[in-house]
Structures are given as C-alpha cells and as structure tokens.
Amino acid sequence: MRERDLDEFESMFRRAIIPTIEVEKIGLDSILLLADFGELTPACGIVAGRLAERFGASVSTCFFLHLEDREERDRAQRVLDTLPGSGPGNGGEIRVGDPIVELPKLIAERRPGAIVAPEPFHLHCDPNERDLLDSLLIATPIPTLLIRNTEVDEIFTNIVAKIPGGRTDLIEQFSLAFALCEKGGRVELLHVLEQARLQELVDLLEITPEIDTEQGAAGLLSAAKSRMDHLLKGAVRVADEAAFDVVADLRVGDPFVILPEVARDCSLLILGSQAAHTEFLESRAYALMKAVPGVHVLAL
Amino acid sequence: METWFFGLLLVATLLGLAFEVLPKALLALVVAGIGLFAAVAFGVHFHHGPGGHFVPAPVALIEWPTLGVIIGSSIFVEVAARSGIFTWSAIRLLKASKGDPWRLLLLLGGLTLVFSAFLNNVTAMIIVGSLTVVACKRLEWDARPFLMVEAFLTNIGGLLTIISSLPNIILGQKAGITFVQFFVIAAPYCLITSAVTLVMARVLFGIRPANDPEAARRVMEFDEWETVKDRGFFKAAWWVTGGVVLGFALQSYLPVFSSEELGLQFVAFTGATVMLLLRPKLVDEALRKVEWSLVIFFVGLFIVIGICGHEDVGVLALLGKSVQWLIDNTGMFAGAILVWVTGILSGLTDNVPLAAMLAQMFDPATTPPDIWWAAIIGGNLGGNITPIGSAAVVVGVTLMKREGIKITFVGFMKVAAPFAVAQLILGSLYVLLLRAIL
Numbered sequence: 001m002r003e004r005d006l007d008e009f010e011s012m013f014r015r016a017i018i019p020t021i022e023v024e025k026i027g028l029d030s031i032l033l034l035a036d037f038g039e040l041t042p043a044c045g046i047v048a049g050r051l052a053e054r055f056g057a058s059v060s061t062c063f064f065l066h067l068e069d070r071e072e073r074d075r076a077q078r079v080l081d082t083l084p085g086s087g088p089g090n091g092g093e094i095r096v097g098d099p100i101v102e103l104p105k106l107i108a109e110r111r112p113g114a115i116v117a118p119e120p121f122h123l124h125c126d127p128n129e130r131d132l133l134d135s136l137l138i139a140t141p142i143p144t145l146l147i148r149n150t151e152v153d154e155i156f157t158n159i160v161a162k163i164p165g166g167r168t169d170l171i172e173q174f175s176l177a178f179a180l181c182e183k184g185g186r187v188e189l190l191h192v193l194e195q196a197r198l199q200e201l202v203d204l205l206e207i208t209p210e211i212d213t214e215q216g217a218a219g220l221l222s223a224a225k226s227r228m229d230h231l232l233k234g235a236v237r238v239a240d241e242a243a244f245d246v247v248a249d250l251r252v253g254d255p256f257v258i259l260p261e262v263a264r265d266c267s268l269l270i271l272g273s274q275a276a277h278t279e280f281l282e283s284r285a286y287a288l289m290k291a292v293p294g295v296h297v298l299a300l
Numbered sequence: 301m302e303t304w305f306f307g308l309l310l311v312a313t314l315l316g317l318a319f320e321v322l323p324k325a326l327l328a329l330v331v332a333g334i335g336l337f338a339a340v341a342f343g344v345h346f347h348h349g350p351g352g353h354f355v356p357a358p359v360a361l362i363e364w365p366t367l368g369v370i371i372g373s374s375i376f377v378e379v380a381a382r383s384g385i386f387t388w389s390a391i392r393l394l395k396a397s398k399g400d401p402w403r404l405l406l407l408l409g410g411l412t413l414v415f416s417a418f419l420n421n422v423t424a425m426i427i428v429g430s431l432t433v434v435a436c437k438r439l440e441w442d443a444r445p446f447l448m449v450e451a452f453l454t455n456i457g458g459l460l461t462i463i464s465s466l467p468n469i470i471l472g473q474k475a476g477i478t479f480v481q482f483f484v485i486a487a488p489y490c491l492i493t494s495a496v497t498l499v500m501a502r503v504l505f506g507i508r509p510a511n512d513p514e515a516a517r518r519v520m521e522f523d524e525w526e527t528v529k530d531r532g533f534f535k536a537a538w539w540v541t542g543g544v545v546l547g548f549a550l551q552s553y554l555p556v557f558s559s560e561e562l563g564l565q566f567v568a569f570t571g572a573t574v575m576l577l578l579r580p581k582l583v584d585e586a587l588r589k590v591e592w593s594l595v596i597f598f599v600g601l602f603i604v605i606g607i608c609g610h611e612d613v614g615v616l617a618l619l620g621k622s623v624q625w626l627i628d629n630t631g632m633f634a635g636a637i638l639v640w641v642t643g644i645l646s647g648l649t650d651n652v653p654l655a656a657m658l659a660q661m662f663d664p665a666t667t668p669p670d671i672w673w674a675a676i677i678g679g680n681l682g683g684n685i686t687p688i689g690s691a692a693v694v695v696g697v698t699l700m701k702r703e704g705i706k707i708t709f710v711g712f713m714k715v716a717a718p719f720a721v722a723q724l725i726l727g728s729l730y731v732l733l734l735r736a737i738l
C-alpha cells in the first residue's frame with residue numbers, strides 16, 4: 001500500500017480548494033473633504049462628489065487656516081464655495097489653528113466615513129509639519145483618499161490594492177476595490193512577500209509550526225506564498241461575476257522596488273496603513289506612498 | 301514424486317500468499333528458488349531458446365511480455381500523473397456534479413471505470429479515492445458509500461481493456477485476445493454491471509439527487525488548475541496518453557507493431573519513453589516508483605507456475621484435468637460455474653497466481669472462449685468480496701480507516717456481499733451469452 005501516494009494526492013487535492021473571499025458591503029454615509037489653496041482641491045471636490053453620488057453619502061468640507069486673517073478667510077471661503085457640500089448657501093467650515101491639533105478634533109466631531117484630501121496639503125506651515133499632516137491622514141483609521149494629481153476622470157478604473165497581510169486585510173481592501181472599481185475596469189491585488197517580515201505574515205496566516213520544523217525557512221516561505229496565493233485567487237474567483245477584471249499578483253522581494261514598478265501607471269493605489277499604533281513618521285504606508293509619486297492613494 | 305512435491309509447493313505458495321506469511325515478493329523468490337533447485341535435482345529439463353540455444357530456466361519460464369506491459373505502463377502512468385491530467389479530470393468531474401450526491405456518485409464512478417481501464421487499479425483508486433475523501437470532508441458528507449462504490453467499480457473497470465488488470469494481461473495475452481477484441485467483449489458487461497452497482501448503491505446507501513446551493517458552492521471552490529504545474533507538459537501529456545490508448549487499440553492492426561516480437565509491451569514502453577523525453581528530469585523518480593516488489597513477485601511466480609506447468613512435473617496438467625472434468629460434466633454451465641470458482645478463490649487469495657495457473661492450464665488452441673472469459677471475469681470481480689480481495693479495495697478500506705470510519709472484515713463483507721453476488725450473477729449470465737454467440 002502506497003501510503004505516501006495517498007498523502008501526496010490528498011494534500012494536492014486539499015491545496016486545490018480555494019475558498020472564495022466574501023466581499024463585505026461597503027457603506028459610506030459622510031465624506032469629509034479637506035481643502036487648501038492648491039490646484040488639487042478642485043479635483044478633490046470632483047472625486048468627493050462622485051463618491052457621494054455612488055454611495056448616497058453627504059459631503060462636508062473644511063479649510064484650515066493656520067492664523068486668523070480676513071483676506072485669507074475670504075479666499076478660503078471662495079474655494080469652499082466651489083466644492084460639493086459647501087457651495088453657496090451650504091457654508092463649509094473654516095478652522096483656524098494648527099491642523100495637527102485641529103484635524104483629530106474635527107474627525108472626532110464629524111465622524112466621517114471617509115476623508116478626501118489633496119496631497120501634498122498646501123498649508124502655510126513648515127514642510128515638516130506638512131509631512132506630519134500627511135502621515136496623520138494615512139495613519140487615521142478612517143479611509144483617506146489622497147488626490148495627488150489633477151487627472152481624476154478615470155480614478156476608479158485601474159486600481160492596484162497592495163495587500164499587507166492576511167485574510168482580514170485582503171477582505172477589507174478587496175471589498176473597497178470591489179465597491180469602487182467601475183465597469184470594465186481592472187483591479188490588481190498585489191502582495192509583496194518580504195523575507196524580512198516573513199514571520200509576521202506566518203503568524204497572520206496562522207501557518208502551522210510543523211512546516212517550520214520540517215522544512216525550515218524555505219518551507220515557511222513556500223507555505224506563506226502558497227497560502228497568500230490561495231487568498232488572492234479566492235478574490236479573483238469572486239470577481240468572475242464582477243463587471244471588471246481582477247488580477248492576483250504575488251511577488252517576493254522589496255516592496256519599495258516592486259510597488260513603484262507595479263503601481264506606476266495605475267489610477268488609484270490602495271494601501272493598508274500599518275501605522276495606526278506607531279509614530280506617524282514611521283508609517284510604512286506613508287513611505288510607500290512617497291515611493292509612488294503622483295498616483296492617487298487610498299490609505300486605509 | 302515430482303508431481304506431489306511441486307503440488308505441495310504450489311499449495312504452500314497459495315496459502316503463504318493468502319495468509320501473508322512473508323512479503324509477496326520475498327515469498328515468490330523463496331518458492332522460486334526451492335522450485336528451481338528441486339526441479340534441477342529431479343532432472344527436469346527446461347526449454348531451449350530459438351535455434352536450440354540453451355536458455356537458463358529462470359529466463360525460459362518468465363513471461364517477459366507481461367512484465368514488459370507492467371513496467372512500461374507503470375513508468376508511463378507515473379510520468380503522466382505528474383502532468384496533472386488525472387487530477388485535473390477528477391476535479392472537473394467533481395465540479396460538474398454541482399454538489400449533487402447522486403451526480404457525484406455517477407461522475408466519480410464513471411471516472412473510476414475509465415481510470416482503472418487505462419491506469420492500474422491501485423493508482424485509479426488512489427486518485428479518485430483521495431479526491432473523494434477531500435471533497436466529502438469539504439461537503440461534510442460521509443465518504444464511506446462513495447469509497448465503497450469506487451472500490452467496486454475499480455475492479456469492474458479492471459475488466460474493460462486487456463491492460464486494465466494483471467489477470468487480463470496474463471490470461472488475455474495467453475488466449476491471444478487483441479486489445480480491440482477484449483474491449484468489444486468486455487465493455488457491454490462492464491457497462492451493465494457498473495449501472496447495476498450504481499443503482500444498488502443508490503438504494504442501499506440511500507444516495508439521492510439533491511439540489512443544495514451550499515454544496516454547489518463548495519465544490520466550485522476546487523480549482524483543477526491548482527494540480528497542474530506546467531500547462532505545456534499538461535497538454536503534451538494529453539496527446540501522448542491519447543496516442544498510447546490508440547497504440548494499444550490499433551497495435552494488432554498496424555504493420556510492424558502487430559509483430560509478436562513487439563506486442564503490447566512495445567506500445568507501453570514507447571509511451572513511457574515519450575513521456576520521459578518530455579520530462580527527462582523525472583527518469584530516476586519514475587523508475588523508483590515502479591513497483592519492483594510486484595515485478596519480483598511476478599518473476600518468482602512465473603518460475604513456480606512454469607515449473608508446475610512443465611510436462612515432466614504435471615501439477616497443472618492434473619489440475620487441468622479437474623477443470624476439464626468440470627467442462628465435460630457441467631456442459632454449457634461450465635463457464636458460469638468457473639466465474640464463481642475463480643471469483644471466490646481470488647477473493648480469498650491473490651488473483652495473480654490464480655490467473656497465471658489458469659493461463660498455464662488452458663490450452664489456447666482447445667479451450668473455448670467462454671472459459672477464458674469466465675476466468676477473466678471471476679479473477680477480476682473476486683476482489684470485491686472481501687476487504688483484502690484486491691489491492692484497490694485495500695486502498696479504499698485504508699482511506700476509510702484514515703478518515704476514522706470503522707470497518708471490520710465481516711462488516712465490509714456484509715456491505716459488499718449484495719454487490720459481489722449481483723456482479724457474479726451478471727458475470728455468469730454474460731458468460732452463458734458469450735458461449736452462445738462466440
């Protein structure tokens with residue numbers, strides 16, 4: 001009796017099972033649109049308007065002024081008047097103060113479902129503070145869409161979602177991509193498996209320790225790769241019934257090299273923020289965003 | 301004196317195989333060694349090769365074409381399996397069932413028949429049985445009815461072509477039956493018996509059609525392409541497999557191929573060689589996977605049976621007389637009775653020595669076709685009577701045990717008996733029909 005053959009075939013058939021990822025329904029009630037004096041703010045307004053229309057959400061706007069200045073306030077109001085949710089008669093809020101302090105307060109007050117903001121954010125403050133604000137936006141637990149160029153007509157047609165880790169991240173990101181992607185569009189699910197962070201992924205994927213002892217690091221890498229591959233393919237299977245293409249892309253290497261290469265021409269990059277509990281400037285998502293200049297980013 | 305000595309040696313061999321006193325290959329080597337030594341000591345003279353050249357006894361007694369088919373097919377199947385064509389097909393059929401248990405039984409049953417017709421029965425059962433276990437676990441179904449039916453169908457499918465099982469190769473080659481002749485005669489019986497087996501399974505195991513969306517969703521989670529590593533090799537393997545099947549079918553009609561010098565073993569080795577040329581890296585692995593213990597078992601067995609069949613020894617001639625008595629005294633029912641005798645004997649012991657003995661006892665020139673077919677049908681179906689009746693059933697039982705399904709020797713026989721009896725009754729009727737038309 002060839003017990004080993006039985007083991008081999010059973011394991012092959014088990015590996016052939018690809019559980020379908022269940023897409024979560026994304027609801028969005030309110031959008032917070034952050035405005036500045038830069039050329040990206042009108043584009044932010046367009047995107048916020050489209051999102052509001054798609055999800056039936058309301059838009060509220062806010063303009064930060066570092067210092068109280070009458071002339072600046074009038075100028076800011078003129079900007080707000082051009083934006084959805086704050087057109088003539090709707091107002092829109094102008095806040096005076098340090099955005100680093102004021103933004104968390106604003107988020108706590110309004111509890112928006114998503115934030116739309118230009119990146120970089122043109123505030124009259126020093127460059128370090130601007131970076132801090134960007135980091136804060138990325139690290140906030142609220143999905144933040146950073147508009148980084150003026151071309152927003154096809155923002156939801158070619159999406160790259162960089163999946164940072166296990167099943168939960170994948171479901172979250174894929175559900176968002178699923179909700180955003182337009183008919184005939186394309187979603188690329190990218191996972192970059194890093195040797196240096198292998199143990200982190202192994203823990204996330206709950207890979208059994210037997211593989212570790214039997215085959216060492218190579219076994220762990222292969223198991224993690226295979227499990228991640230299965231997860232991505234599970235999402236692709238869901239998309240068989242969607243009106244857009246979904247591509248799974250599993251790479252091994254340095255995300256700071258791979259991501260710019262993959263996301264260079266995409267219309268929207270979805271990044272999982274892993275910095276919610278760390279110092280803002282250490283945010284990997286923020287650093288990754290900076291590695292792909294000019295591409296719109298949705299930071300989760 | 302010689303007759304009694306070798307008669308006892310033959311009985312000891314069969315009992316040794318039935319009670320598994322030693323591993324089969326070792327037992328065959330031991331008795332072959334004793335037999336050869338005793339034969340030479342008794343002054344038995346063996347055959348000489350072409351042109352009167354001396355050929356050592358072991359070389360003269362071994363049925364090389366049979367070994368050729370076994371080794372060639374084994375290598376071919378091993379490499380073809382690596383391409384994923386068998387696992388891919390199995391998953392495609394699983395998905396085609398849409399999670400309906402009755403459809404799944406029909407589809408996997410049909411696949412078992414086809415696989416066991418062209419692969420060896422054990423490989424067929426390993427592939428289909430493994431998928432059944434994994435699928436049933438995913439569907440939260442009891443795998444037992446499916447595994448039982450697949451094991452039965454493996455032995456029925458083993459009747460479909462001359463290369464499907466070892467008794468077919470041994471008896472069919474000796475009777476001079478070609479691949480196509482074998483298929484044309486065996487196929488109707490296989491289809492009828494399979495249909496009866498499936499209907500019985502539906503009634504006895506209570507497998508009913510069901511439209512369960514959740515089950516349908518779960519079978520669709522299987523991705524057949526996950527078992528295919530190289531699509532180029534996969535496509536090529538389909539072509540080569542098709543070529544090999546055609547080669548077996550047309551061998552006796554094609555010039556050169558039809559020569560007795562080449563035979564079916566040449567087709568098997570050609571298929572194996574082409575497969576290995578597609579994947580040269582697999583040479584060592586494929587050769588290691590050949591069941592050399594089975595080959596050694598055959599070598600020993602052919603020597604023992606060959607000695608017993610020698611005219612100076614006369615053991616098989618004596619047994620042949622009893623078969624002749626059966627034929628003479630039971631008239632048209634001889635074949636029908638032989639189906640039951642060979643069936644029960646091969647259920648209790650290995651069907652290969654039985655087939656080898658019968659092949660030596662029957663004279664191709666004088667034995668009626670229905671007697672050959674009775675031995676072939678009984679030799680294959682006997683495997684369904686007991687949990688150790690055939691290697692494929694042993695695989696099925698092992699899979700059940702691995703899944704924690706308790707099954708005893710008697711428990712298996714209670715479940716299997718209605719199936720085995722129905723199959724043997726159909727076999728007897730079919731042999732009677734063959735007697736009338738052949």
